[in-house]
Amino acid sequence: MKQINILDTKIQMKDNEPVTFNKPKINIITVDDEYNVKDIKKRIDGVNNLLILGKYAGVGKTTIAVKLGTKILIISPYNALCQENNKNGFDGITYDKLFGLVVNFKEVPNFNKVDISEYNLIVFDEIMLYNVKQLMNIMYFIDLNPNKRIIATGDSDQNTPFMNILNQYEYTMKQYLYNCVCMMLPNQLTLCINKRLKNEEDKTIITQLKMNCLIKIIFLLMYYKNILK
DSSP states (O other): OOOOOGGGSOOOOOOOOOOOOOOOOOEEEOOSOTTOHHHHHHHTTTOOSEEEEESSTTSOHHHHHGGGOSSEEEEESSHHHHHHHHHTTOEEEEHHHHTTOOTTSOOOOOTTSSOOTTOSEEEETTGGGOOHHHHHHHHHHHHHOTTSEEEEEEETTOOOOSSOOOOOTTSOHHHHHHHHHHHHOOEEEEEOOOSSOOOHHHHHHHHHHHHHHHHHHHHHHHHHHHHTO
């Protein structure tokens, strides 16, 4: 047997290289009149893996989503939102219950925990509140249920959720999470009009407040970017 002298071999640590992340292709769905629910339903009729985004609160994301099925199950990220959906007459459970997660936050997915056979539409409400690991479980759920229509709602400017670790340095965490969601839900409709506010002046105030917040965020990002150079 030939002897190998390991002292002749240079031992060197190999650097981990970032995984290549290809941006998913997105199918943008547009509507002429956000108040015309009948027209919106017609445009997204039969569209699966759909993400309904809201530019502001109160644009009617969930209102549109629940009109797209006859037997609907709404999955919520936390109890308060789940209880609100139940009060409105919909079957709703939390993400934890869907995946059979234990109380101490140790994730043990059990896809048979909840019987979803009677539902033809599954709505993941406020999907932008989930972290990367939770989104991965949702992706598995979608893959395991190809016969179910999947729709999700989300805020386009949602705060970044907790428990995220990112090694994709060309992206912010918000961009990365959005790309993860787009891989699962490439068909997207964005609603931009707040339906709760009836006064045009109030709508203008909401728009201006959001713009002011975005401007402050941009200046902060530029400031910290210069510091870290």
